[in-house]
Amino acid sequence: MTLSEVRGVSPATLRRLELAAGDLAGSCLSAMEERQPWFARLPADQRAGVLLVTQTGVANFVAWLGEPTETIRLTAEAFRIAPRDLARRLSLRQTVDLVRIATEVFEERLPPLAADREEYRILVEAVLRFGREIAFAAATVYAAAAEARGAWDARLEALVVDGVVRGDAQDGADGVLSRAAVLGWDPAAAVRVIVGSPPPEEADPPPESLTGLRRHAARLGRSVLVGVQGNRLVVLLSEPRRSRGAADDAVGASSPEAVIGPIVSDFGPGPVVVGPLAAGLTDAHASARDALSGLRAAPAWPDAPRPVAADDLLPERAMCGDAVAHRRLVETVIEPLGSAGGELLRTLGSYIEGGGALEACARALFVHPNTVRYRLRRVSELTGLVPADPRDQLVLRTALVAGRLAAADHALDAPAYTSDQHRR
Known part of the structure; x- marks a missing residue:
């Protein structure tokens, strides 16, 4: 007993299906152009790719009726022979719409080729099952393409981030x-x-x-x-x-x-x-x-x-040897206070090194405590840091140290003058 006999489809019916394959593929393409306006606007090579997939699907359907064990291979083959860029040009939704149209044409054109009512029923069920297999094959193709595209995008993304870091x-x-x-x-x-x-x-x-x-x-x-x-x-x-x-x-x-x-x-x-x-x-x-x-x-x-914020960690970064943090502390704290003139830097250093005691700072500078208060208030206005706040005081203390080191480095880099040059 042959496989076709097991399915209840006679060899004569299979022959009629084979002869009708070309016309069936053409009918599918015409239905796609009629029901989906965007399909008619596709370039000729892409429409040809869809026709190729459809013709292969029709041929595989006929072969599937006689070879039930080859279902998966035959349905997947219809998409393997498609042009490589077809899956990239057509979205999954568009492909599903085309598969639905092709299945409806199959349902309309294939069962009438049956020899009797029993074969008619078998062909109807076969069309539905084959359409499901085609849909799953399409989903598999798009899933694989999406996975490959996602992996490629991930590599590109990693390269961009690494390039920025370096x-x-x-x-x-x-x-x-x-x-x-x-x-x-x-x-x-x-x-x-x-x-x-x-x-x-x-x-x-x-x-x-x-x-x-x-x-x-x-x-x-x-x-x-x-x-x-x-x-x-x-x-x-x-x-x-x-x-x-x-x-x-x-x-x-x-x-x-x-x-x-x-x-x-x-x-x-x-x-x-x-x-x-x-x-x-x-x-x-x-x-x-x-x-x-x-x-x-x-x-x-x-x-x-x-x-x-990275700028809120300037003291810790400076202690780790970050030259950028050293420079930024000098630029944001020492230089504004030095440009303001007066005794702001001297007062700030005396206040911090004296443990934050206002009266002791005033005695060390031989000024009134209100003068110290005024100068510290000016420090806050120029730097945005409050000397009495423990965290801000750490930033200010580190800035003072960075400023002194920068001044020492500048003095060491300055050109030395000989006694003869001094006399001239």
């Missing part, structure tokens, strides 16, 4: 910018670099395990690029163009939690450090450098907020 874009390399553009990143968008530990579920979480972080960023209306580098998670978060000026001033570097919002919850345990706002990817290396320096120094401040 400063490739800052050095004039176009690779970082072009890869970011492929991922949909706006090259003109301002960016913050946020670093911390990856989620604790896995030591090296795949990109799909960070969907919560991406979802939170999307709700904020911002783009995000994520890279896991060993035991640290590096996130590039774009800043909306409309808020690059005023909004950044409103948020401020001292309150990064208002910038990154719920994204912090997607990091692992430990400190989360936010770098300063950079104008774009070409300048983002400085933000990454400060953020990573802050992450290394963060354990020195156990009570630091989460997240914490």
Whole structure:
């Protein structure tokens, strides 16, 4: 007994199906053009690709009726012979619509070729089953394409993040910018670099395990690029163009939690450090450098907020040997106080080194305590730091040390004058 006899389809019916295969494929293509306006607008090569898949499907259907054990291979074959870019040009929804139309044409045209009512019933059931197999085969093709595309995007994303951390874009390399553009990143968008530990579920979480972080960023209306580098998670978060000026001033570097919002919850345990706002990817290396320096120094401040701005960790970063932190302390504290003239620096040093005792500072400077109060108030106005606050006092003390070291280095680098030069 043959397989066709087991199915109840006679060889004569199979022969009629084979002869009708060409007309059936043409009918499917005509129905697709009639019911889906976008199909008629496809380029000729893509319509030819769909026709090729349809013809193969019809031929495989006839073969499937006689070879039930070959179902999976035959249905998958219809998509393997399709042009490589067909799955990229047609969305999954469009492909499902085309499969549905082809199945309806099969239901309409194939059963009438049966020799009797029993064969008619068998052909109807076979069309439905084969249509289901084709749909699953299409879904498998698109799932594989999406997985490959996701893996490729993940590699591109990792390269962009690594390039920013290493400063490739800052050095004039176009690779970082072009890869970011492929991922949909706006090259003109301002960016913050946020670093911390990856989620604790896995030591090296795949990109799909960070969907919560991406979802939170999307709700904020911002783009995000994520890279896991060993035991640290590096996130590039774009800043909306409309808020690059005023909004950044409103948020401020001292309150990064208002910038990154719920994204912090997607990091692992430990400190989360936010770098300063950079104008774009070409300048983002400085933000990454400060953020990573802050992450290394963060354990020195156990009570630091989460997240914490990299600029709020300047004392700890300076103690770790960060030359940028040394320079920034001098620029933001020592230089404004020195430019203001008077005795602000001398008063601040005496106040801090005297343990914060106002009266003792006044006696050491031979001035009235109100004069000391006035000078300290001026220090607060110029630096934004309150000398009486313990944390601010640590920043000011470290800035004084950095300023003295900078002055000593400057004196050592100054040209030496001989006695003859002095006489001239």
